[in-house]
Amino acid sequence: MPAISSQGYLPVTDDSKLDPITSIPGHPPLLPKDLPSFFQDADFSNYMYNFKLRPFQRLQEAKSILINTFDDLERDVLKALNDDKINLFAAGPFLPPALLSKEDSRDNRTGTGLWPEDQECITWLENQKESSVLCISFGSIASLSDIQFKELVLGLEASQKPILWAIRPNLKDSIESVLPKSFLESDHVYLTSWVPQTLILSHKSVKILQIRC
Template identity: 30%
Template sequence: MGNLAEIKPHAVLVPFPSQGHINALFQLAKLLYLRGFHITFVNTEYNHKRWLKSRDSNSLDGFNFETIPDGLTPLEGNGDVTQDVVSLCQSIRKNFLHPFGELLTKLHDSAVAGVTPPVTCLVSDCFMPFAIQAAEEHALPTIIFNPCNACTFLTSLHIRTLLEKGLIPLKDESYLTNGYLDNKVDCIPGLKNFRLKDLLDVVRTTDPNDSQVEFVIEAADTFHRASAIVFNTYNELESDVMNELYSMFPSLYTIGPLSSFLNQTPQNNLESLGSNLWKEDTKCLKWLESREPRSVVYVNFGSITVMNPDQLLEFAWGLANSMKPFLWIIRPDLVIGGSFILSSMFENEISDRGLIASWCPQEKVLNHPSIGGFLTHCGWNST
C-alpha cells in the first residue's frame, strides 16, 4: 500500500446487530470515510448475508466489511427476519469476544503485510461490551457510540440504583397496568419529571434474575473504560441529561442528528452504499409523486417491533377509516406467527389511496413533500 498504509487512520466499527443500530453507526462510518479514514465495518455473518441480498453495490475502495459469527442457531426459512433480541444479547455476552479478537489479529497481520492501514481506533456500539475488552487486549483506543437517546444511556448507568431501591423488578404483572409505572423517578440525577414507564423496557421485568437487566448492567460497566463516548443527539434536545453525563465523563461528544450531517455532505461514490438489511421497494417513491403535498400518512413500526394479527387488523381498518392516503411498511416478520394476508375487503377499500410495501428507503420517504404524517413506534433512529 505504500504511503497510504502509513497515512490513513483506520477505524473498525462494530454495531449492535439490529437494523436501527446498524443504520446509525453506518452513517458515522460514512462521515469518517469522507474525512479520510479507512473503514472496516463489522457485521454478524447472518446480517451481512441479508445485507448482500438487499444491495446492488457491496464494496468500495477503503470501505471494507468483515463478519463474525453470532453463535445462534440458524433460523428456518429464508433467513430474512430480525433475530430475537434477548437471544442476541445473551450470545453477545458469551460468544462474540473470541471471534472478534481473532478479527483484530487478522487486521493487524494485514497491516503488517502492507495490505491495509494499521487499526488506529475501535468504534463500538454501547451495547457491545466485549469490544472494550478486545480493544484493551490489542492496545487500541475505543470510542463508544450511543445510537439511542441520552436518557437511555443515563438510565443504563443507574439500573443498579433502581434495583437497590426496590423499584425493579416489578412484584407481579399487575404492576404493568395498576398505575405503578406512572410513579416519578427521583433517584437518577438529570432525569426531571420522568416516570418509570418512560425508561428502558427492562424496568418492566418481574424476574429478579432477568438476563436483559444483567446485559444492560454489564454493558454500562464498560462505559468508563472508553477513551471517548459519542452520542447521536444534540445538547439542546436533552440538556438536563447531557449536563449530568458531562459531569460523569471527561470525553463526551454529541454529534447528532447524524443523518442531517451526512445529508449536508457531498457523498459522491458513497450514495450507492446503504445499510438496510431488507431490499428497499423504491416503487413507493414513484407512488408518492402522484399524491398531493403533505397528504400521505407514512406508517412504519421499525425493524424490531412485532404485533399479533388482531393488532394488525386494528391498524389496517383505522387507516382505511381515516380516509387518508397512506404508505404502510409491513416487513416480512412484523406479525407474530408468520405472514398474514389482509382481506380482499380491505384491499378494495384502500385500493385507490393506500400502498403497502415490505421495506423502503425511509429517509427519502420522510423527506418527500407528499408526506404529511408519520405513524411510528418512536424508535430513536426513526425519529
C-alpha cells in the same frame, strides 16, 4: 440502564411499575411501566434485556462517548450527562450524503439497514399529493396483537389518507392475513417490508410520521 438496574428498578415487576424513577440525569420522573417492553420481563435471563444492557455496561469503560444527536435537540440531557462526569460529545446528526449535499437523492447510505430497502416506495410517493401521506413504521422490535392491528386499520381507513406502511419481513405475512382485502388492494395503501427512512422523512408527500420503536 446499569444505574437504574442496580437501584432495583429493573427488571420491572408488578410491584415496581408505579414507582417513579427520578435518578436519570436530565430526565423528568419516569414510571417503570413506561420503559421499553423488554424491561417489562421480570426474568434477568430475557434475551432482549441483556442484549440492550451489555453495550451500556461497556460504555462505563469508555474515556469519551460520541452520540448521534445535537445540542439544540437534547441540550438539557447532554448537559446533565456531562455534569455527571461523563465525557460526552454530541456528534450528529449523521445523515446520508443526499440529505447533506442535495446532489443525488438516491444516495441513502447509512449502513444501518437490517434488510434490503424498498426503493419503489419513493416512486409511489412521487405520485401522491404534497403533505398527504401517512407513514407508519413499528421498527425492528415492537409488535402488535391481531386485535390491535385490526383496530389500527379501522383508524387508518377512517383517516382517508394515502398510507405508506413499513412492516418488517418476519411479520408481513401474518399481518396481511388479518387485514381486510379492501385495505390490502386499495390504490391508496402501499405495504412494504423495509424503507429508506431518511428519504421518506424528507419527501414532500409525507406529512405525518408515527413510529413506535
